[in-house]
Amino acid sequence: MPHDLFGTPVIAAPMAGGTSTPPFVAAVHRAGGLGFLAAGYKSVAAMQAEIRTIRESGARFGMNVFVPDPAQLAPSRAALAGLEEYRQRLRADARRYGVELPQLRLDDDDEWRGKVDALLADPVELVSFAFGLPGADVVRALQRAGSAVLATVTTAAEARRAAEQGVDALVVQHASAGGHSAAFLAAERQEPQPGGSGGTTAELLAEVRSAVGLPLVAAGGVMDAAGLDAVLRAGAAAAQLGTAFLRTDESGARPLHKDALADPHFTRTSLTRAFTGRWARALENEFVRDHPDAPEAYPAVHHLTAPIRAAAAAAGDAERLNLWAGTGWQRAQSGPVAGILAGLLG
Known part of the structure; x- marks a missing residue:
């Protein structure tokens, strides 16, 4: 079944925010991998346009969708007060660039229902979910439409919940992965620690397998052929890589982000909620250090910091930009996607 489902041991992670573009996913396919588009932060129409574009290329692909958290869309009074306090703390960052901070936005469910409906009406081969579970009814509907369904989990407890919904496969994300943590159970949404119950990606994979x-699918810390071999030997059907592809020519990541990954000025990654209100691993810069106590409030914090991040990018200021990166970022290589895949696949 794994070979039928993926057809390759290398999957390019869905990297929302403009990195996983159709040309990038097509390049991954041509080089022997499988890429996922990212529906996150896009309208339904934009998601559909990317599906049409990638289909024209003839590439195999999957689509990743964010699952909204009802609790974040209806925060308590205490949570609202924490958000307002954080908004005030961000004023100094906004003044730095002469931008205005928006009012709190609490109604953004990332067009959840519209995206699910669109994927039911025009099915794609693979649909993966992050930040939560879609519900057994959604899983069954997508499967009836012809899609294989993947859920992203971070612990064995989350894996059991996902299996109960009838998904076809799991993406097992270790805390060493770059970008957002997919954790969705309350205990797992505390700050993830790479040395927790799964000390390595392979160890976490073994725990979930039990x-x-x-x-x-193993995700987190896989940067080369040795890392790929380790998770395959641990029982993974494939590995999902993100950071390893960030600096490639076809990656849609900002040049500032690509350059930062190779800049010796940055010496570590940290887990932070400063940019979006959800734990995410990034290169530790001034913004991360200045805001160690950002509230758990996704995507409200994402909207609050959006003008700051946009202004930092325009100014070429990597110290105020969300530089997502996994713990293996120093081994990320520039060049064509094909070169990275060749090194992984031998």
């Missing part, structure tokens, strides 16, 4: 019998 809990469920589904095909598993």
Whole structure:
């Protein structure tokens, strides 16, 4: 089943915010991998346009969708007060660039229902979910439409919940992965620690394998052929890589982000909620250090910091930009996607 489902041991992670473009996913396909588009932060129409574009290329692909958290869309009075306090703390960053901070936005569910409906009406081969579970009814509907469904989990407990909904496979994300943590259970949404119950990606994979019998995709810390071999030997059907592809020619990441990954000025990654209100691993810069106590409030914080991040990018200021990166970022290589895949696949 794993070979039928993925057809390759290398999957390019869905990197929202403009990195996983159709040309990037097509390049991954041509080089022997499987890429996922990212529906996050896009309108339904934009998601559909990317599907049409990638289909024209003839590439195999998947689509990743964010699952909204009802609790974040209806915060308590205490949570609202924390958001307002954080908004005030961000004023100094906004003044730096002469931008205005927006009012709190609490109604953004990332067009959840519209995206699900669009994927039911025009099915794609693979649909993965992050930040939560879509519900057994959505899983069954997508499967009836012809899609294989993947859920992203960070622990064995989350894996069991996902398996109960009938998904076809799991993406097992270790805390060493760059970008957002996909954790969705309350205990797991505390600050993730790479040395937790799964000390390495392979160890976490073994823990999840003992809990469920589904095909598993390993995510987090895989940067080269040795890392790929380690998770495959641990029982993964494939590995999902993001940071390893960030600096490639076809990646849609900002040049500032690509350059920062190779800049010796940055010496570590940190887990931070400063940019979006959800734990995410990024290169530690001034913004991360200045805001260690950002509230858990996604995507409200994402909207608050958006003008600051946009202004920092325009100014070429990497110290105020969300520089997502996994713990293996120093091994990320520039050049064509094909070169990265060749090194991974041998």
